[in-house]
Amino acid sequence: MYVSLCPLLFLCLIIITLVSPSASTRWWYDDHLSLREINAQENFSFPKDFLFGTASSAYQYEGAYLADGKTLTNWDVFTSIPGKIADGSHGKVAVDHYHLYPEDLDLMKDLGVNSYRFSLSWARILLHGRFGDVNMEGIDHYNRMINAILKKGMEPFITLTHYDIPQELELIYGSWLDPQVREDFVHYAEICFRQTLWEQS
Structure with missing residues (x-):
């Protein structure tokens, strides 16, 4: 019984983490801008000598x-x-x-x-x-x-x-x-x- 429940419990933990991040993981969402937000900033640009x-x-x-x-x-x-x-x-x-x-x-x-x-x-x-x-x-x-x-x-x-x-x-x-x-x-x-x-x- 314990062995068969392990995968299910693991899956539930992942879903809970993704849907409702804890305070310890929420910093990622608060402190990191999305690429769309970064590109929308007028002052954002690559250095002039950046090589694409x-x-x-x-x-x-x-x-x-x-x-x-x-x-x-x-x-x-x-x-x-x-x-x-x-x-x-x-x-x-x-x-x-x-x-x-x-x-x-x-x-x-x-x-x-x-x-x-x-x-x-x-x-x-x-x-x-x-x-x-x-x-x-x-x-x-x-x-x-x-x-x-x-x-x-x-x-x-x-x-x-x-x-x-x-x-x-x-x-x-x-x-x-x-x-x-x-x-x-x-x-x-x-x-x-x-x-x-x-x-x-």
Whole structure:
């Protein structure tokens, strides 16, 4: 009997608390304004340097999975294996941000966004990790995109990798599971930081 009453008593306590808050909990309602009340105050505003942003990740947004010299990433391969993703989704096309970023930036600007965090596709810049050449088509793409972001008056924030890595590094030594990945990541980061072709705002 005691065991069967416990859930019922617990439910009653929750209902009583929500419907008629005690003096100890009523302070929340008295001292905290609703969002509607806050927005109604004339003197309420965000700081001038407040960043309203949005974000994306290369694999989930770019698509163009083999465009302009890009090689396969670990996610390109993983999502192509039947049964690994329940609905079979993959990033081969995604939202085609690689080709449609100018329109996407227009939408962001219309929303009032003033910052954009996006990730670079490691396999679009270094096709074979430190074991190959730099893909200048990938570098040029990201430089064009950064310039477009700056021209919109938005501030770019760059994530060097969002869990995607050239598949070749996965095959050679297991990528993130092996300490060798540090050498590849340092090599990749140094190449990215050397690229300063974007226009200064």
